[in-house]
Amino acid sequence: MAAFLKAISYYLPETILTNEELVKEFPEWTVEKVAKKVGISQRHIAAKDEFVSDMAVSASKKLFTENKIDPSEIDFVLLCTQSPDYFLPTTACLVQDRLGIPKTAGALDFNQGCSGYVYGLALAKGLVAAGIAQNILLITSEVYSKHIQASDKGNRTIFGDAASASLISTDGFAEIGEFELGTDGSGYEDLIVKNGGMKSTKLGDDSAEDYLYMNGSAVFNFTIAAVPGLIDGTLKKNGEESVSGIDWFVFHQANSFMLNHLRKKVGIEKENFLMHMQNCGNTVSSTLPIVLKEHKHSFKSGDKIVLAGFGVGYSWGGNMLTVV
Template identity: 55%
Template sequence: MKANIKAISYYLPESILSNELINQEFPEWEIEKISSKTGINSRHISADDEFSSDMAVKAANRLFEEHNIDKSTIDFLLFCTQSPDYFLPTSACIIQERLGLNTSIGALDFNLGCSGFVYGLSLAKGLISGGMAKNVLLITAETYSKFIHPKDKSNKTIFGDAGAATLITSEKGFCELDNFVFGTDGKGAENLIVKQGGLRYPVSNENEDISDEFGNVRNDKNLYMNGTEIFNFTGEFVPQLTNSILEKSNLSKEDVDLFIFHQANKYMLNHLRKKIKISEEKFFIAMEDCGNTVSSTIPIALYEAQKQEKLTAVSNVILAGFGVGYSWAACNLIFNQ
């Protein structure tokens, strides 16, 4: 049984952190420098009392309303987040109740970052292909801003909060999910991490702030990213990932109409595009007004590509997610069914 993406919607919090506001706080960060390096002009930041489940519910309700979807047809809920409301219960169970979905559905959380949307699509396809579900609601939502130290100017310029909802169905959609490839290398786990908060390292109130060579401040309950190692990781593995999905799908780069990668930052994306030798017109970027929203970057970009009519005359689209874990995944979408 085929699995198809039928609809996507997303939600961005009301509060906006612009480059102008960052410059006011950190005058050494010039507005134009932030924009040119990151490709981001502003990011949306969740309110103090707004969490991943709240954004998930808002994104899903927007999906139902925007695309006239009967929520009673949903028979499985997948929720991807690394910033859950609680250790337990499962956030997906809370979201099911708040959305008023049937109690006969399956619901689960899975913890992945920038590769999470592609992994979620693969799980949805497996459920549908195995006859266990017909309509899977995949939601991605993150509040990374709550992990970032107020004086960590580097991470502050990159990450924004968001939620995205995608309906994957056995019925006809705007594209079919075809092949998938995956990768995992846990040796890079400590290069992108929130060390405290789990059971191994509970949150401590006695943390001392430390400052790096660039003046970024953080402690062990904040998000830490080793930018150099993450950049090296993507440069090594993303080209291999792209070649693997092309080979598995029996496609050449010329056969692909659009590449949509995880929207990490403009500098990294342009480096990857040039290294893989993808033309600019085939490489879609949509992060200017929302930043790096982790697992929601690809569905947001897909939504914007569809809105800008970039998907009206295409046959093959490649999605690739990569990051924290290290974890990576890619798939190809078939259009013109």
């Protein structure tokens, strides 16, 4: 049975952190330097008492309202996050209850980052194909700001908080095609929060290992090496010979420098390459659905859209959507 992306909504927290505000804390930088380096002017930051479940609920309620969806129709909840409310219970269970989704629905979290939306589409398609569920609520929600140390100017310029909610069903505006997925766990230390898991629980001393660490140059090198092959594999899996047969490309919105480098390396024309991060930053697993939502008005029947997610893990995933 075919699976379709039926609807998308997203939520951004009210608090906005602008480049002007960041430069006040880090005067060695300028507003122009930040904008040029990462292509981001502002990012949304979750409130102190706002967490993944809160944002997930807000995004889902927007989805239900904007698309006249009754929560009783949902028969599975997939929630992608690397900043869950608790180690346990599963955040998806909290969201199921708060949204009034039937108790007969399945619900699970999966800990994936920048490739998370593509992986979520793969899981949802599998549930539909197996006849396990027909209306899957796929949520991405991250509060990376709570992982970042106040003195970490590099990561604070890049990451913003956000949540998205998508409905995957047996009909919709775009059919979900074939997937190209990959993993290289040897790079796990290049983007990591060391403390907090069962392997290292030394919390409370405000050490650097309590917060997000990113080896930017290593992540950049991984991306430049992995993404061209990811695109090639995704095209082949979907019966396409070259990038010229694709109408739109949506890459994980890491930063503008990396994306422009990748676009040129893969050979994608600028007008076919969609971006939307200037006013929300790198929102991790929510970047792809945000771009799709913002540009949905540009899609027409028959259009082919290639999605590419890549990053923490290392992990990468590609898929092709075909607009019906």
